[in-house]
Amino acid sequence: MDHKQALYRRFARYVSVDTQSDPDSRTFPSSAKQLKLGAILVRELRAAGVRKAAMDRHGYVTGEIPATVKGRVPVIGFLAHMDTSPEACGKGVRPRLHRNYRGGKIVINKKLGVELTPKNCPELSACRGEDIITASGDTLLGADDKAGLAIIVTAAEHLVRHPEIRHGKIKIAFTPDEEVGRGVERFDVRKFGAKAAYTVDGDTAGSIEDETFNADGVSIRVRGKSVHPGTAKGAMANAVRIVADIVSSWPENRLPETTEKREGFVMFTDLKGSVEEAEITGIAREHDLGRLKGMERHLSSIVAEKRVKYPLADIRLEFREQYRNMGPVLARRPEVMDNLIAAVKKAGLTPRLKPVRGGTDGARLSYMGLPTPNVFTGGYNYHGRYEWVSLDGMQKAVSVLVNLAREWAK
Ligand SMILES: [Zn+2]
Structure with missing residues (x-):
């Protein structure tokens, strides 16, 4: 035919x-x-x-x-x-x-x-x-x-x-x-x-x-503390710097640009914010659901470390199911x-x-x-x-x- x-x-x-x-x-x-x-x-x-x-x-x-x-x-x-x-x-x-x-x-x-x-x-x-x-x-x-x-x-x-x-x-x-x-x-x-x-x-x-993939959305919200920079020592929590710290703490071998085939990743897609408040959103992707959850636990532990490092800030992390x-x-x-x-x-x-x-x-x-x-x-x-x-x-x-x-x- x-x-x-x-x-x-x-x-x-x-x-x-x-x-x-x-x-x-x-x-x-x-x-x-x-x-x-x-x-x-x-x-x-x-x-x-x-x-x-x-x-x-x-x-x-x-x-x-x-x-x-x-x-x-x-x-x-x-x-x-x-x-x-x-x-x-x-x-x-x-x-x-x-x-x-x-x-x-x-x-x-x-x-x-x-x-x-x-x-x-x-x-x-x-x-x-x-x-x-x-x-x-x-x-x-x-x-x-x-x-x-x-x-x-x-x-x-x-x-x-x-x-x-x-x-x-x-x-x-x-x-x-x-x-x-x-x-x-x-x-x-x-x-x-x-x-x-x-x-x-x-x-x-x-x-x-x-x-x-198994796919979840990721959202991290940081509420900082804005103080005049002249008197900020020990009193400021800069949300812009905190989200940047979180993004750069994510392992480089777990990104879309460094993975292929069955390797999963987290990609940060959007970033907005100021000293007072900042938000990053992104996506998490893995073929294996257990490994997706593992990656999410890893991201949660990074966020937990930052909470200790920046006690003046409030950091919230959320995952939202997209598809399976x-x-x-x-x-x-x-x-x-x-x-x-x-x-x-x-x-x-x-x-x-x-x-x-x-x-x-x-x-x-x-x-x-x-x-x-x-x-x-x-x-x-x-x-x-x-x-x-x-x-x-x-x-x-x-x-x-x-x-x-x-x-x-x-
Ligand atoms: Zn198509």
């Missing part, structure tokens, strides 16, 4: 709509422009033959493909998100197709000096002979996650056109606001009615993800990953399991009762001007979804 042309056309249409989400917005979805793409997707799902395609008042686009086999086959779902990252411009995206990549560099924008090379992106080397899509150097591409949208619509069209493929009922959902961490906040898991689901929001072909690793949930439902691994192999790829150094909508969904690992899109270098996606990788992801539909009906 050759879906490359259909995939490219869809993808180019979706990235031309600016759907950047907004972390500072209080509305849902966080930016109204996402609804514009939602309306297009409803039309495209209908055109592909998907039933009950509609967008609800929160901006969730859903649809379904009826089963082709009778009997009790579990309902599965495919999900992708419509928004793009607030970290880079998503307006005026002009995709560029670089056919038959021969190795070496890909010039994204000569004038701006934006180019991909096997050196700045080793993942490219695996894509020789493939068609690579980039942006034009001044925006992100939006493969995260418009590649996922195009893959799901194309897989749905294939399933509708081939009723001889044996599968159960398939549900589809496109969500807003994933990039600002609120994608499934108002998602009705029960109404969706699936027993398992897959987000199509990963990276290069073959990679699948069944683990995310979906690994343990998926481990209790082994068929969800077993079917995915089989589907990837049947697409001619070697499955590469890796833990996500971040979260996914699937992590939240898994704890809302819908186990949801993550499938590759064929893309890489998300959230910036160096973002790219392999059209061949996208086509392989279509095969994986079609295979998944089959595997669940066995």
Whole structure:
């Protein structure tokens, strides 16, 4: 099956709509422009033959493909998100197709000096002979996650056109606001009615993800004591200096810039204050929940030392749960990953399991009762001007979804 042309056309249409989400917005979805793409997707799902395609008042686009086999086959779902990252411009995206990549560099924008090379992106080397899509150097591409949208619509069209493929009922959902961490906040898991689901929001072909970080927010508030500096000896507690002391006491080998793979970290993200009062906020991340708690105990002990060192100050430390690793949930439902691994192999790829150094909508969904690992899109270098996606990788992801539909009906 050759879906490359259909995939490219869809993808180019979706990235031309600016759907950047907004972390500072209080509305849902966080930016109204996402609804514009939602309306297009409803039309495209209908055109592909998907039933009950509609967008609800929160901006969730859903649809379904009826089963082709009778009997009790579990309902599965495919999900992708419509928004793009607030970290880079998503307006005026002009995709560029670089056919038959021969190795070496890909010039994204000569004038701006934006180019991909096997050196700045080793993942490219695996894509020789493939068609690579980039942006034009001044925006992100939006493969995260418009590649996922195009893959799901194309897989749905294939399933509708081939009723001889044996599968159960398939549900589809496109969500807003994933990039600002609120994608499934108002998602009705029960109404969706699936027993398992897959987000199509990963990276290069073959990679699948069944683990995310455990994530807590960190907040440290210091109330100091302001005194005229001329008479401050023994009487002042300078909140600015105390928070700086706490930040610099955190071990250097437990930071995002010094860790990889399964190593956890604390990152301080915001700092504000004066002599009288100061606050630092941040995030704590670990795949292992026990080790996350261990890191938090370590931070608590640093704060306890500072309380002794600065008796005139009041120092408060708080942790707030953000999301949890979906690994343990998926481990209790082994068929969800077993079917995915089989589907990837049947697409001619070697499955590469890796833990996500971040979260996914699937992590939240898994704890809302819908186990949801993550499938590759064929893309890489998300959230910036160096973002790219392999059209061949996208086509392989279509095969994986079609295979998944089959595997669940066995
Ligand atoms: Zn994404």
